[in-house]
Amino acid sequence: MRKREIVLRWHTIGLVRTGSTNYLIHLEAGNAFLEAANLSLSQKSKHDAATHYVNASLVFKKDDPKKSIQCLTKAIEIYTGKHISATSTLWIGPFLSITYTTLYTTKFSRVIFLVLHLEMGRFTIAAKHHMTIAEICEKDLVDIEQAIRHYEQAADYYKGEESSSSAMKCQLAVAQLASQLGQCDKAANLFEEAGKASMENNLLKYGAKGHLFKAAICHFCVDLINGQKALKTYEECYPMFADSRECALMKKLSEALEQENVEAFTTAVQEYDNITRLEPWITSLLLKLKKTISEEEDIT
Template sequence: MADQEQKGIELVAEAEKKLKSSQGFFSSLFGSSNKVEDACDLYHRAANAFKIAKKWTAAGGAYCEAAELHLKSGSRHDAATAYVDAGNCYKKTDPQEAISCLMKAVELYTDMGRFTIAAKHLVSTAEIYETSDIEKAISCYAQAADYYRGEESNSSANKCLLSVAKYSAQLEQFEKAIEIYEQIAASSLESSLLKYSAKDYFFRAGLCHLCVDLLNAQYAVARYEEMNPSFTDSRECKLLKALMEKLEEQDVDGFTDAVKEYDSISRLDQWYTTILLRIKKSIQDAPDLR
């Protein structure tokens, strides 16, 4: 490992030396492109050596140097690839630097009209933001969805939109989440392969409605049943109806029991738990009018 780190350091020094000599008088007369290409190759080799040594920050730095040289020589595709490699290294040590490199790659791919690969790296950026800035994660997922949709990659676009809805609901932007869940549920019903998943999206939309307004939730669930008659017999629909009943009655214990019964058969993940606790709190906080 130490040998590889030392090798990386020496390759970086050699690359810097090549670049310095490329700026001399004779190089300006006879051309310095070969020396720049050589320096670029040395930075890539240095990055690989640093990766073997698990020196991720040094590897990321070497890839960034290579990316800048690729840009100067007009090779935008190679520059974008190097920025992605840099971003993947920085993910392990410096998330903000990783985001910076990935977004440089996204910008280059977008300029080249490579929207599908730009979307892929926007998703990678969003995943990093998930732990630090949910608003920015939502923004990256939404942009990725737009790019995928423009390239007719609808399943990838929907996957990104579901992430937008999921995090929007966590930020209590329920109307935005409802719109996405209902839209994807409706499009799922048009596909024989996807229509079974519609009930999950209706379920999520219904829970988001319950966070906002009981009456609108009741109207929404009735509409979902009209759109998809099989939804009526689903456990998801039955739970929504039970929760609406307990909300009307301001029955906290009944609400908890209904959730427990559902969870005993179909485990509820963290997202569902967070939303359900918020709905339950609205019962506890409501004035007792009985």
């Protein structure tokens, strides 16, 4: 049996087995995709191999998150690990490849466009896989530090592909996770960066106040003076934020923190939450801020 037929056989086995809910069947399906990937690599069909690794990852994700990550990592290496030279072979499709020397001497502009389009998309694909790994680390493995690392890598790749909205999505995920690890200074800077960028974009400007609101909370978690300076800057530079309920809440919280008034702090949060439900992680940060007042009262 020819190698390509063997690859297709293993690929088909993987697809058939994927629909099962049985752990052993999932394992068999995942291993089938891995076998297909290895055979594709032996044929120097790297992009086919990457596809098989991704399929294997999808199967293993149900029962073995770590192995799922390993498979996605191999796919990422294929998409990002190629060193381009004049004699490098560029994959175009299942039955067609071309060297860069041929590419730049060919008279077929459509071929050049197709190849460059495919090459530019490689890092976008890699970024998506890094996001998937980050989500597995965050939700399945509860490894927040690794989740942050992969979200950051995804953001870098998206920036390189000039996909600013996708890059911002990753940075916001990093900011939220960083705040949960107590890295509030880092989180504040990322939320602030997102807020400023959104203010300059007509399609995103209505979300800017939310980003600046989160940035302000994180700044206050660093210390009171840091928070007050940031809040003043946001009020002066961003009128849309200055007129928002979020800004009004932060001003009340700033005053309550300065006066060490737990009741005023609690009332302000409750009044806001009755109208606009706060996200659980934001509530957690506000509770930490409230606790600083309680601790100061205990000391006195």
